[in-house]
Amino acid sequence: MSRSSARSLLRLLTTLLAALSLGVLLVSPTASAASDSALRAETVVVIEGFSFVPQSVTVNAGDTVRWINNDNTEHTTTSDGPGWDSGTLTPGTSFTHVFATRGAFTYHCAIHPEMTGTVTVR
């Protein structure tokens, strides 16, 4: 092999390597985002008829719970102990909380304290 053809082969290999690493860079953020969302599920609790529906949900540690206010009045989702407080949720709005630690977490609506629910994290 002549010196110049060895050099052009080297240039070809360098170009291929650059293209490959660019491909990895372009593909990997999408791939990790996809596996991230697959691992972290979202559970929906609908607020309707002055109730949390379902009243009790069980999720895995790291999961998200989303409360959606489908009533035509304001509500909150407020943990009984330390944890979370959505503040006022106007009709059609939602609130999310990530449950990182295991346990049973009871909550209520600060405007209508008779509205209660439980999130169990396993």
Ligand SMILES: [Cu+2]
């Ligand atoms: Cu309420």
